[in-house]
Each structure stands twice: as C-alpha cells, then as structure tokens.
Amino acid sequence: MTTNAPGIIIRQAVEADRETLIELIIQGFADVTVNRWREERYGIIGGRTWDEWKADDMRTIDVNNVVIAETDGKAVGFATLHVNEETRIGTVGNNAVLPEYRGRGIGGMLDARVLELIEEAGMKFAQVSTGLEDCYEPARRMYERQGFKELNRSIVYMMRLSERNKA
Amino acid sequence: MRARQSGEILTRIWEDWKKSVVSKVDVSDVIIAEVAGKAVGFASYKLDDATRIGIVDDNAVLPEYRGRGIGAQLLAQVLQLLEEAGMEFAQVSTGLDEPYAPARRMYERQGFEPLHRSVTYFKELAQRAG
Secondary structure, rough: OOOOOOOOEEEOOOOOHHHHHHHHHHHHOOOHHHHHHHHHHHHHHHOEHHHHHHHHHHHOOOOOHHEEEEOEEEEEEEEEEEEEEOOOOOEEEEEEOHHHHHHOOHHHHHHHHHHHHHHHOOOEEEEEEEEEOHHHHHHHHHHHHHHOOOEEEEEEEEEEEEHOOOO | OOEOHHHHHHHHOOOOOHHHHOOOOOOOHEEEEEEEEEEEEEEEEEEOOOOOOOEEEEEEEOOHHOOHHHHHHHHHHHHHHHHHHHOOEEEEEOOOOOOHHHHHHHHOOOOOEEEEEEEEEEEEEOOOOE
16 A cells, blocks of 8 residues: 655654654645645734744644654654544544655655554544645545545635624 | 524523534533524634634524525624634634535625635544454
8 A cells, every 4th residue: 555665764753752843844834834824815823923833733742643754863754643532533633744755655654654553543434634725636645545535625714804894 | 683692592502403512612602593582593603812813613504594694694793703802813614515605605705715625534444353
C-alpha cells in the first residue's frame, strides 16, 4: 500500500520533541494553512500571527498521539491522531512533511503508521478531513490510495461583522 | 414570530432535537424562534475572546416552517449578538452538498464570504481476528 521511502524512520514522539513539532507544523503548513489565508484576507487575528495560532495545536497535543518521520536524525514530518472510545472512530489530525522532503512517500508512511495505531487502539473506523483547494490534491490522492472514501464536503465562511448585510 | 433567549423552551426541545449536541451548548448561547408560542427553530453560537471570532453553530428550522425567512431572522439576531459581545468576525461551516444550498445562500446573502472548502473521508478498518 505504501512504498517505504529509503532512510526514513517513523517513531513515536516524546515530550522532548515539543519544540521540534512546533517548528514542523509552522514550516509544514506554511503553504497550505487556512489560518494564513484568513490572515491575508482579514489581517492579524486577535493580535497573533497565523503561525502562532497554528503552533498552539502542537503546544497542547498529547505527544503520545504524535508520530515523527526522521531521516539522518532530522525530523522532517509528523502526523497526529485522536481516538474516540464512544464512536470508535479514530481521526487522522494535523500532519505535514517539510516542503523539501515531499514527493518521496514520507506522508504515506506517516499516514499508514497512524492508521495502524488507530486500529491497535481498538477503533472500528478512521476519518480524516482535508482541503478541496489545489494545494491539498496530493493529500487527497494519498488518502484515497489508502482506501478512504468521501463522506461529505463542507465550506467555511467568514465575515467581518461590521460589514454584514443587515436583513 | 420572535426570536428570544429562553431556558424553558430549550428544555422542551431537548426531546425533539439532536440531544447530544444541544445539551453541550450553554443555554445563554442559544436563541429560539417561536411562532404562536411554538418553538420552531433555534440557532446556537460560541464566543472566542482570544480571536474575537464568533462561531455560528448548529441551527435549524422545523421542515414545515422553512422557506419563510425564519432561519435568516435567527442568523441576523445571532450576528447582532456576536457583535454586541465584542466579536470582530463571524465564522460558520456548512455542507457543500445540495441539501445545504439554501443555508449557503442565506449565509452569503448576509455577508459571509467563502474561506475554505474541505472534504471528509471515512473508512472501515479491517476487523482483527478474535
């Protein structure tokens, strides 16, 4: 299913990786994050730049739910998961590979490992969301190759309240 | 018709609506639309003082009361409440599939602009032996 990229190791994250994970999420999402598009259109949100908001995802996550891809001792990608014991749905969360390491199957290896962990945790289903914009096409292809089927499509809208059309 | 904040009516509609979702919402963050004393719709919202983005959350109107502007009136009131609560922005998510077309039109008419489109994928995991 996944062609293993040579020289890449997938390992469990530990607490000492936290700063590295923050760097990875900022660099890995720089070209694909909604937080950044939002800032480009509406300006700085809440006095913090998009990368500070995005970093919060890694500041708060339980590192037991994160795996890291390494090559030559350097962390080049990560993937996160969440499990829900009630629904038995495991969710693939934030995941990214540094731009200069893309296109060699590292994302596929990370995703395959996360799916294994979700299954080992006793989940019956797996779920993942990604964008429909062009920059997410490689991600969509990866998920489809791993057997994911489309469940639904959605849209996020935003507005500056002072510019609303009063009904 | 009027939309108002009400704990009493919310208690009643808990029996009819998505219990698990509505019961997690603080009562003060839900407004109800009533027609002749009957609750026919609701809209919920969340505030975020850090981002100053108010989220328009679950909202619905009973099928037989749709098409007469009740949803739009609920939305307008929620946006007003978000602004009064000091929010600078509003954000809402809805479906891209056909049944959500009226909701999308309503949001766009009141000034919402598309920010991001997404797809959710799902799969059943292979069942392990034993």
